[in-house]
Amino acid sequence: MIWVQLVNGLMEGMMLFLIASGLTLIFGVSRIVNFAHGSLYMLGAFLTYAFVPLIAPGTVAGFFAAVLAAGLVTAVIGTAFEVLALRRIYGRDSLMQLIITVALVFIIRDLVRWIWGPNSLMVPVPDALLGAWVVGETWFPLFPFVIFAAGLVVVVAMIGTIRFTRAGILLRAATDDRGMVALLGSNEKLIFTGVFAAGSFLAGIAGGMAAPYGDVNYLLDTTVIVSAFIVCVIGGMGNLYGALAGAMVVGLTKAVGVMYFPRLSMMLIFLIMAAVLVARSMGRQGGPAR
Amino acid sequence: MSLLSNQMSPARWAVLLAAVVGLELANRLTGAGTSLMLAEMLILAIFAASLNLLMSYGHMVSFGHAAFFGLGAYGFTLAVSRAGLPVELALLFGPLLAGFGGLVFGALCVRLTEIYFAMLTLACAQITYTVLFQWYDVTGGDTGITGFMPARFGLSEANFTTLVLVVLAVCLALMARLVASPLGLAIRAVGQDRWRAEALGLAPRRVQLVAFVISAAFAGVAGTLFAAFQGAAFPDYAGLGFTLEALIMVVLGGLHSFWGGVLGAVLFTQLRHWAPVLTGHWGLLLGIVLLIFVIALPHGVAALGARLGLGPKGDRA
Numbered sequence: 387m388i389w390v391q392l393v394n395g396l397m398e399g400m401m402l403f404l405i406a407s408g409l410t411l412i413f414g415v416s417r418i419v420n421f422a423h424g425s426l427y428m429l430g431a432f433l434t435y436a437f438v439p440l441i442a443p444g445t446v447a448g449f450f451a452a453v454l455a456a457g458l459v460t461a462v463i464g465t466a467f468e469v470l471a472l473r474r475i476y477g478r479d480s481l482m483q484l485i486i487t488v489a490l491v492f493i494i495r496d497l498v499r500w501i502w503g504p505n506s507l508m509v510p511v512p513d514a515l516l517g518a519w520v521v522g523e524t525w526f527p528l529f530p531f532v533i534f535a536a537g538l539v540v541v542v543a544m545i546g547t548i549r550f551t552r553a554g555i556l557l558r559a560a561t562d563d564r565g566m567v568a569l570l571g572s573n574e575k576l577i578f579t580g581v582f583a584a585g586s587f588l589a590g591i592a593g594g595m596a597a598p599y600g601d602v603n604y605l606l607d608t609t610v611i612v613s614a615f616i617v618c619v620i621g622g623m624g625n626l627y628g629a630l631a632g633a634m635v636v637g638l639t640k641a642v643g644v645m646y647f648p649r650l651s652m653m654l655i656f657l658i659m660a661a662v663l664v665a666r667s668m669g670r671q672g673g674p675a676r
Numbered sequence: 677m678s679l680l681s682n683q684m685s686p687a688r689w690a691v692l693l694a695a696v697v698g699l700e701l702a703n704r705l706t707g708a709g710t711s712l713m714l715a716e717m718l719i720l721a722i723f724a725a726s727l728n729l730l731m732s733y734g735h736m737v738s739f740g741h742a743a744f745f746g747l748g749a750y751g752f753t754l755a756v757s758r759a760g761l762p763v764e765l766a767l768l769f770g771p772l773l774a775g776f777g778g779l780v781f782g783a784l785c786v787r788l789t790e791i792y793f794a795m796l797t798l799a800c801a802q803i804t805y806t807v808l809f810q811w812y813d814v815t816g817g818d819t820g821i822t823g824f825m826p827a828r829f830g831l832s833e834a835n836f837t838t839l840v841l842v843v844l845a846v847c848l849a850l851m852a853r854l855v856a857s858p859l860g861l862a863i864r865a866v867g868q869d870r871w872r873a874e875a876l877g878l879a880p881r882r883v884q885l886v887a888f889v890i891s892a893a894f895a896g897v898a899g900t901l902f903a904a905f906q907g908a909a910f911p912d913y914a915g916l917g918f919t920l921e922a923l924i925m926v927v928l929g930g931l932h933s934f935w936g937g938v939l940g941a942v943l944f945t946q947l948r949h950w951a952p953v954l955t956g957h958w959g960l961l962l963g964i965v966l967l968i969f970v971i972a973l974p975h976g977v978a979a980l981g982a983r984l985g986l987g988p989k990g991d992r993a
Contacts, residue, residue: 493963
């Protein structure tokens with residue numbers, strides 16, 4: 387049982403990392419705390435629900451194609467928001483930037499309820515992934531492994547892009563010193579938009595991939611964003627590899643905590659986050675950890 | 677400067693007096709439904725003003741202010757329902773518990789700045805919410821605590837609303853007094869530039885902690901009134917929803933102005949009250965209004981007032 391929960395924890399950690407990576411990259415480059423990132427995740431889940439019956443239903447390839455399509459549509463919506471609204475207020479009070487993303491939270495939640503209704507929806511697991519591996523006495527459901535592996539592929543692709551491509555170099559440079567990047571002749575706006583689009587895409591496919599694993603409902607946005615904040619804070623806002631560690635800590639704590647003290651597992655995660663923050667404050671002063 | 681200082685112009689006194697008289701007339705001359713709506717609006721105005729104090733003067737953005745609203749509600753409710761105290765005495769325990777919560781959480785949070793400060797306040801609030809939600813034996817869990825007293829102390833709708841109006845006026849007078857006091861100046865100084873304030877001999881963290889506790893206690897007053905208003909307390913009072921609402925009110929009303937919180941609460945509750953006339957899509961409407969305000973009117977309604985010559989001229993915190 388504990389092993390099954392560990393696998394679930396790893397899978398949930400991987401999904402959390404996909405969301406949190408977008409959040410932390412956006413923060414790193416533009417210093418914007420995107421409250422709507424959980425909403426983009428939720429949108430990805432609902433869009434996957436809508437696309438699954440359209441694209442070769444029941445097959446593994448069809449499922450991942452639906453997830454990919456959902457991710458792309460989410461990216462388009464996220465980009466539209468960045469270009470039409472967020473871009474107008476770069477350089478303003480950081481609170482205003484936060485509130486404008488809160489506005490998007492309300493809008494997406496209302497639209498999702500409008501289109502899909504208030505009830506929880508189920509996205510079917512592809513037929514081929516319904517089975518389980520039997521190791522000794524334990525049955526390991528196949529689906530979490532596959533999602534974990536798919537998440538890993540995305541993460542490797544993302545880290546590869548960040549490390550080895552020109553876009554990745556610009557992103558890292560902008561995280562370090564965006565003013566300097568602009569001075570050196572790169573289009574700062576394009577970098578911001580690109581990061582926001584990529585982050586939206588990651589949130590969208592994470593929502594889609596995790597959709598069959600639980601209920602899809604319009605309350606996902608706040609639960610997910612709070613978890614993603616915790617992950618980013620544990621890892622240090624703007625720090626990608628820190629977010630990876632944070633995601634695994636949160637995913638595993640949730641999954642294992644549910645077994646031993648179901649009522650307090652969420653509280654434990656907040657306590658970890660508070661402990662990390664307080665410990666950090668005892669060290670050096672201020673500044674995002676990288 | 678502030679409400680009570682000698683720079684308060686006659687025009688502003690007149691506007692203030694007219695607002696109070698107008699509210700009381702609306703309360704008395706219309707039905708009980710309007711009185712209930714006004715009571716909720718005025719309670720939320722205290723709550724938003726308490727957050728505004730923290731944000732506009734202390735420059736501390738809290739993602740967890742509802743924790744103190746909830747603690748206020750539960751401090752009062754538990755004192756009546758579990759400790760069996762008379763209601764009049766129990767009223768003190770709301771702000772007290774909220775202030776105590778502010779002391780404990782604040783002591784941790786003021787070690788951090790900006791986004792990490794906000795995140796730790798969020799964690800503290802979610803811990804508070806989880807405790808209220810899960811500690812069934814004491815807090816009743818998600819069913820909350822109900823039926824421990826007649827709603828509104830058994831007062832009529834209109835009389836209760838008048839009571840809330842008086843409490844709001846007292847709270848605002850105290851806040852205005854605070855803002856103009858040496859302590860208020862210290863809070864502003866630390867809010868604007870903590871290093872410079874420290875160089876001038878202030879202890880930034882201590883000043884911030886004091887501001888945090890005061891703000892929490894005022895939020896506790898609002899929570900206490902809200903629990904009395906509903907005759908009930910629920911864990912949601914400490915939830916993220918109430919925090920976001922308070923943040924939105926401050927932004928709509930106008931950050932960096934004394935009246936921001938109050939004006940925002942008025943605007944927000946009126947919008948929510950009348951929205952069903954226009955549309956069933958409250959979230960969409962609120963989102964669009966927020967977008968318009970943030971992009972076109974970043975200093976909120978208070979800035980409009982200032983443009984008309986009514987605003988607090990030297991009051992830019």
